[in-house]
Amino acid sequence: MERDTHFILGVYEDEDVLLHAVKEVRTSGVKIHEVYSPYPVHGLEHVLGYKRSRLPIAAFLFGMLGTTLALTMQFYMMRFDWPMIIGGKDFAAFPDFIPVTFELTVLLAAFGMVGVFMISSNLKPWAQPRIFDVRSTDDKHIMAIDIANNGALEIEKIKEILKSSGATEINNKSFEE
Amino acid sequence: MAHDVQHYNLDQKFDFRAGTKKAIMTVLGIGAALLVLGIILAMTGGGHHEEGAEAAGHAFHWYERLYANLWINNVYFTGISIVGVFFFAIQYAAQAGWSAPITRVMLSLGNWLPIAFVLMIVTFFVANHDLFHWTHSYLFDKSSPEYDSIIDGKGAFFYWPMEKGSFPIFYIARMIIFFGFWVFFFKKFQKISAQEDQLGGNSHWFKMRSWSAYFLVFFAVSSSISAWDWVMSIDTHWFSTLFGWYVFASWFVAGLSAMTLLTIFLRGQGYLEMVNENHIHDLGKFVFGFSIFWTYLWFSQFLLIYYANIPEETVYFIERLESDIYGGFIFVNILMNFVLPFLVLMTRDAKRHGIFLKVVCTLLIVGHWVDFFLMVQPGTLGHNGGLGLMEVGMLLVYGSSMALVVLSSLAKGNLVPKNHPMLEESYHHHI
Numbered sequence: 102m103e104r105d106t107h108f109i110l111g112v113y114e115d116e117d118v119l120l121h122a123v124k125e126v127r128t129s130g131v132k133i134h135e136v137y138s139p140y141p142v143h144g145l146e147h148v149l150g151y152k153r154s155r156l157p158i159a160a161f162l163f164g165m166l167g168t169t170l171a172l173t174m175q176f177y178m179m180r181f182d183w184p185m186i187i188g189g190k191d192f193a194a195f196p197d198f199i200p201v202t203f204e205l206t207v208l209l210a211a212f213g214m215v216g217v218f219m220i221s222s223n224l225k226p227w228a229q230p231r232i233f234d235v236r237s238t239d240d241k242h243i244m245a246i247d248i249a250n251n252g253a254l255e256i257e258k259i260k261e262i263l264k265s266s267g268a269t270e271i272n273n274k275s276f277e278e
Numbered sequence: 279m280a281h282d283v284q285h286y287n288l289d290q291k292f293d294f295r296a297g298t299k300k301a302i303m304t305v306l307g308i309g310a311a312l313l314v315l316g317i318i319l320a321m322t323g324g325g326h327h328e329e330g331a332e333a334a335g336h337a338f339h340w341y342e343r344l345y346a347n348l349w350i351n352n353v354y355f356t357g358i359s360i361v362g363v364f365f366f367a368i369q370y371a372a373q374a375g376w377s378a379p380i381t382r383v384m385l386s387l388g389n390w391l392p393i394a395f396v397l398m399i400v401t402f403f404v405a406n407h408d409l410f411h412w413t414h415s416y417l418f419d420k421s422s423p424e425y426d427s428i429i430d431g432k433g434a435f436f437y438w439p440m441e442k443g444s445f446p447i448f449y450i451a452r453m454i455i456f457f458g459f460w461v462f463f464f465k466k467f468q469k470i471s472a473q474e475d476q477l478g479g480n481s482h483w484f485k486m487r488s489w490s491a492y493f494l495v496f497f498a499v500s501s502s503i504s505a506w507d508w509v510m511s512i513d514t515h516w517f518s519t520l521f522g523w524y525v526f527a528s529w530f531v532a533g534l535s536a537m538t539l540l541t542i543f544l545r546g547q548g549y550l551e552m553v554n555e556n557h558i559h560d561l562g563k564f565v566f567g568f569s570i571f572w573t574y575l576w577f578s579q580f581l582l583i584y585y586a587n588i589p590e591e592t593v594y595f596i597e598r599l600e601s602d603i604y605g606g607f608i609f610v611n612i613l614m615n616f617v618l619p620f621l622v623l624m625t626r627d628a629k630r631h632g633i634f635l636k637v638v639c640t641l642l643i644v645g646h647w648v649d650f651f652l653m654v655q656p657g658t659l660g661h662n663g664g665l666g667l668m669e670v671g672m673l674l675v676y677g678s679s680m681a682l683v684v685l686s687s688l689a690k691g692n693l694v695p696k697n698h699p700m701l702e703e704s705y706h707h708h709i
Contacts (some may be wrong), residue, residue, distance in 0.1 A: 188585060188587060218480075
């Protein structure tokens with residue numbers, strides 16, 4: 102499937118200018134696709150209006166999975182599959198199971214979180230990343246605006262808004278995927 | 279960067295209103311009434327217990343339960359109090375900025391220390407034989423049929439340099455030294471903090487950091503040894519190498535809960551305006567994290583004893599788990615101090631909103647009292663103990679007395695250290 106996407110890019114030099122620009126651009130009705138910056142900008146996700154990550158929920162669920170898995174596994178092994186007397190304890194000696202349960206809970210929560218994060222951020226090894234502007238890995242902040250998402254607004258109007266918000270450069274970028 | 283200092287009234291003093299005072303006095307009154315009622319019940323009733331005890335060669339007296347209760351609360355509230363000073367010192371040693379406006383709240387808990395010292399030493403001298411088995415001199419007398427070679431081996435820890443079985447001078451000296459230094463450091467911190475208000479500048483902060491470091495070194499040793507002295511020596515034969523940490527963890531969670539409750543209370547009264555949900559969030563994280571730390575230590579102690587299955591170690595848990603009186607409390611203890619705070623405080627919102635923290639911190643303060651109840655009563659009272667009117671009454675009396683002392687000390691000075699060099703950083707604290 103071939104699909105063309107066209108973006109307008111605003112290039113910003115300074116993070117304070119960027120933070121104000123994001124607010125300005127959003128209040129003037131332009132939908133921002135994404136902002137790329139060389140380092141984490143404190144408060145950027147807040148002005149972009151991103152919802153809080155749901156990753157903790159995934160972590161909790163994977164942790165619960167780990168707990169359940171560990172307890173069932175040990176209980177099955179020690180009570181039914183191959184019962185052994187260890188230290189004169191019951192076959193199903195619950196306190197003995199806790200360390201393994203703890204470890205598996207942590208392991209699955211951590212792995213699950215990493216996995217969910219990779220999937221949700223499209224970090225698969227064969228993914229073709231969209232490079233908007235290589236300078237976003239060096240010293241420039243890049244604000245990308247998807248033209249298709251801003252159908253009602255004139256392209257010239259968007260560029261004007263970007264310019265007045267403090268962008269030092271305004272570029273076009275298209276991807277053919 | 280804009281300076282937000284001028285937005286806040288930094289000279290605010292806590293006004294200990296008559297209404298608040300009256301409410302605390304009411305709790306104190308209820309506690310005292312329950313206590314008296316409990317004593318009367320214990321004096322007149324409890325006959326069925328006594329028969330069994332007399333058969334075993336030791337008559338049980340109602341006042342033994344009173345002493346055990348006094349001891350639980352002496353140790354517990356001393357802990358909450360010294361943890362306030364400890365957490366204050368941590369802020370300076372770690373050069374923390376976020377906590378600057380609430381450092382006085384932490385330090386205020388230390389005001390209970392001198393009273394705790396008097397109560398503890400008096401209780402020890404009144405109740406020594408009823409609380410501590412090792413205070414009996416016949417245990418060290420080789421010609422006596424009651425001679426106990428294990429306790430004799432440990433005797434020097436209490437009696438050195440005097441003869442074993444006489445006056446426990448080493449034990450008493452440690453108590454005096456620990457309390458003495460704790461109070462000394464507490465007063466020192468108070469003094470430097472007050473000077474900073476007067477004179478300003480950064481030099482007081484540096485001075486405080488040095489004194490905090492000295493205190494932390496002293497506290498690291500003294501907290502552990504005081505736990506052996508005041509709690510572990512009740513079960514004289516038994517020992518656990520991580521007992522000091524375990525008691526400290528219990529103290530720390532209870533102290534953090536007290537600080538959090540106090541901060542939320544003061545905020546609710548319109549003080550500490552600069553403390554917002556970000557600061558509360560941090561306190562909540564401490565309560566959450568150290569609840570898990572306590573559980574970790576509790577379980578580490580339990581699992582190794584359970585797994586190794588050595589009789590002289592397992593006796594500690596046999597006494598508790600197999601008992602009709604204390605068996606259930608082990609599970610109440612885990613439920614209140616681990617399961618509840620773990621599940622309730624897990625989400626971010628629960629740590630940022632006062633209402634969840636109020637509930638959880640109140641439960642934790644009761645929960646860790648139960649923890650100390652479980653450490654002290656089985657070894658002192660055995661099957662004559664239990665959770666009754668006397669226990670509830672004594673907890674209320676101690677709790678409300680400490681609240682009175684702490685709040686009236688807060689009313690004396692400024693609530694916020696207005697010349698703290700990191701106040702500005704604290705205003706911008708955002709997580």
